[in-house]
Amino acid sequence: MLPPARPEEVTDLPEDIALLHHFANTEDLRGFVAHGQRLTAHDVLATPADLERWLREHDLLGPGEPVGDAHLARAHALRAALRDALRQDGEAGEVLLDFPWQVKLTALGAQPVVCGDPVTTALARIVVAALTVTANGTWHRLKMCPASDCQWVFYDRSRPGRARWCSPLLCGNRMKTQAYRRRGATQTP
Template identity: 35%
Template sequence: MHTDASFVVEFLNTVNVEEGTDLLEDPGQWHGWAAGHGLAANPAAEARAARDALRAAIGDPRLPGGRLDVGTRISLTDDGPALVADDVVGAVFAACARLVVRGDWIRLKICPADTCLWAFYDESRNRSRTWCSMRVCGNREKARGWRARAAAG
């Protein structure tokens, strides 16, 4: 997985629906996560708004879509112009912008299993992957479908 994609997915998965946990609810963990990426931690409410907006944009059915403006800057580096940010939200949005430019934004998806809703990056050739994991969520859903058909038949 590309570095930008893995960073965005990691940020989107700071909430875990299946376990009922949210890294943003623990200031120590949130600041540690940000520091681990060499970035300043945004206030939790700001980070949550950004995370929810991005999760909605890629298909989280629990969240309303919406617009959100985030500040980043363009810096001339040794490699040329680059989108840069000092805080997590700006860095995540800069990574998302790079994914859009490369045509990879559409590969960011949310698992449709309502007990999972894990964000993932679809690395399949034709971008047709549905489940975060075929072994876990995909298998569960196929088993449910089979049981429903068997009960009806």
Template identity: 35%
Template sequence: MNTLDVESGQDALATADGLEGFLAAQGLARLRPGPSDLPAVRELREALRAVCLAHTGTDVPPETTAVLDRLLAGAPLVLAIDAAGNASPRPAAGLTGAAALTAEIAAGIATAVADGTWPRLKACLADNCRWVYYDRSPAGRSRWCTMAVCGSRAKMRAYRANRARRGA
């Protein structure tokens, strides 16, 4: 989800080479993406960013859930049982490109839901940031990727707005 820097506009998934490089860096080169996969992968990224934003207290827009429903329908998972009897979701055999990446991500989300960590994956509330981060705060209620930058900016804007209201 952090392949797009909202503030600078730099997008690691702007080209097919960028997608290949990203997947290789993540150990997922076997997914064999092609240029035709770029729109679906970027659509998936933005839909997942919206879900992570919802973890801060907003609603996921219906059009976003429709996008995710469509992408996930083309990325089936199977339940794999290991020798110890443990079960885990895995992408169905034969998937490649965007469908394979979607299935890999869906399997990771299913695991994160099961262990309770999924709601802690959040997108920064700052409109010019939207960086996805893991909320390590004790109560799990952080709203910004970092208090030193985005949180401070938001609090300063609120302070100035309150001060201007009181002065008016």
């Protein structure tokens, strides 16, 4: 089975998890061969037009809203912070993201509201998704593959929630084989 070419090819994810998964994987660092198909690293959000298209495809932005370089820089910072937080190696630090928040109080409770232009508000919906999955206890199921030539963000569907690799048959096998070869090379007299 080939790995997904696009994050949107991964289906059956909870709504907020899907948004985070799709956004984090707009930076695709995979650079290996899988079943004869070469995966090459690329950035889906390379230009403001790319960001505009992605936000529209994910129903976060309406038509006619201009997306500029500052928005793209904010999106890249948000994505980097999200990916750092999802690393399994424990090297993620704390990141403060600058969004203009207010809190709306109603009879149903408190709700964060972003006070900004439509693009900033669209990006803030990704932050709200991260807060939601943290609050509902599903954040720990969203992980980044530790293979240096992969780093694909995946949703851990395993029962105990301890999956390490995005694909045990691809990345897991590749990394274990490399470790085995390194051990063999150092043990040879």
